[in-house]
């Protein structure tokens with residue numbers, strides 16, 4: 532059988548694509564894309580004219596059979612999404628699952644993801660984090676989810692759209708308190724890239740006061756509860772340090 536390549540594409544800046552991604556997109560017989568019209572812009576920008584087919588949330592299960600057939604015939608295929616890494620809050624999971632179960636090779640061509648890009652500039656601990664994708668749309672379910680993570684000690688990461696960004700932040704204020712350290716990473720790699728950090732109170736005030744800052748795509752990162760305590764040396768460590776200092780000449 533052929534290989535299914537999972538290819539990461541830019542999250543804004545069209546030049547954020549790897550040389551190997553361009554090679555693979557050129558070499559495969561088909562590119563399965565979430566939205567072929569959207570991806571055509573990227574393909575054209577890099578001079579790639581491989582035929583595309585649509586694989587989105589609504590046809591993924593029906594399209595599976597056809598895609599598996601192409602791969603079984605020995606043709607290589609690539610999967611891309613509208614932005615970033617496929618399967619990360621994007622289509623592709625049933626296809627990858629089915630390929631792995633069928634013994635078809637699935638190979639990554641890694642690259643951008645808004646999640647990792649945001650973590651890397653947030654100034655919040657990255658050693659341990661929890662990614663939630665999009666928060667539920669209904670206010671009750673959203674608050675329930677936030678309540679469930681309120682006591683977590685590692686960084687919590689959420690995706691959000693401009694429609695719900697303020698609602699999400701206001702719910703966070705209610706469930707997590709205004710002192711909680713957060714970072715809102717907006718429009719990463721694009722013209723109006725904006726990374727806001729501080730207390731939830733501060734960041735919300737900043738965004739409420741400026742309609743421009745409410746537009747675009749967002750990653751919300753919430754600091755864990757005991758971050759400060761965890762970063763400080765423990766009582767034991769301080770005692771040992773004291774003893775050692777006493778021994779210094």
Ligand code: SAM
Pocket residue numbers: 542543612614615616617618619620621643644645646689690691692716717718719720721748749750
């Ligand atoms: N697969 C993508 C990835 O790897 O990041 C995520 C796809 S998901 C449908 C789209 C969401 O990702 C947006 O609503 C936003 O929360 C986040 N996102 C994508 N591009 C972004 C960017 N340039 N800046 C900030 N957030 C972005």
